[in-house]
């Protein structure tokens with residue numbers, strides 16, 4: 520291996536530097552223009568993503584096709600189900616909160632936990648930012664599991680969460696009203712509460728906001744709700760996460776299925792627009808009992 524660690528904790532890979540943002544999560548990647556990333560940089564970026572969960576790349580000047588090419592470094596981008604700007608590749612979605620419109624998604628959550636194969640890799644790229652605010656927080660569900668008491672680890676081993684889609688601000692834009700209603704009525708998807716993935720033995724605490732993670736399969740409603748509330752509170756401890764402040768040309772890619780994120784809705788009445796990319800999940804991403 521050519522990578523080495525400097526005194527301040529930064530990993531110097533062959534193609535870039537990766538400096539930890541907090542001990543638990545995140546790396547700021549410097550010394551790389553992603554438009555010139557070849558196979559070696561691709562392998563190092565994917566390794567850094569698995570290690571640190573969130574990669575932040577500042578000052579990347581990308582066209583929409585450049586951004587689509589960046590997404591392909593991490594797998595197969597899906598056609599976006601959000602709005603796509605005219606003339607842009609179908610994989611480049613836009614999360615656009617217009618001036619005077621309130622952002623109403625302001626809670627810790629994982630995208631797509633109600634799917635059999637929850638999305639592993641998501642990305643955002645800043646386009647229009649408010650004068651201040653609109654930060655995004657991330658928390659590491661592996662670190663959250665490690666931070667549980669041994670008694671709690673024993674208590675939740677072998678349990679399963681029921682995950683189901685609930686319509687939110689973006690849902691109607693993505694699916695249309697009828698399809699969103701059908702998804703909300705679909706049977707819940709059952710995932711282990713303590714999960715791991717093929718090729719990675721590290722367990723993570725697979726919880727989500729209560730509108731998506733509705734119940735514990737093996738517990739009565741009240742007991743399941745109380746346990747989920749306790750775990751959802753636990754994952755929000757600042758020791759497991761970090762807060763990202765966006766700047767122009769900030770590019771982020773993260774492991775959605777082993778983290779939660781929180782988009783801060785503090786910038787009304789200003790406008791905010793991010794491009795978004797979703798990488799197709801594969802069988803290797805299936806949550807397995809940890």
Ligand SMILES: [Fe+2]
Nearest residue numbers: 628629630780
């Ligand atoms: Fe989200």
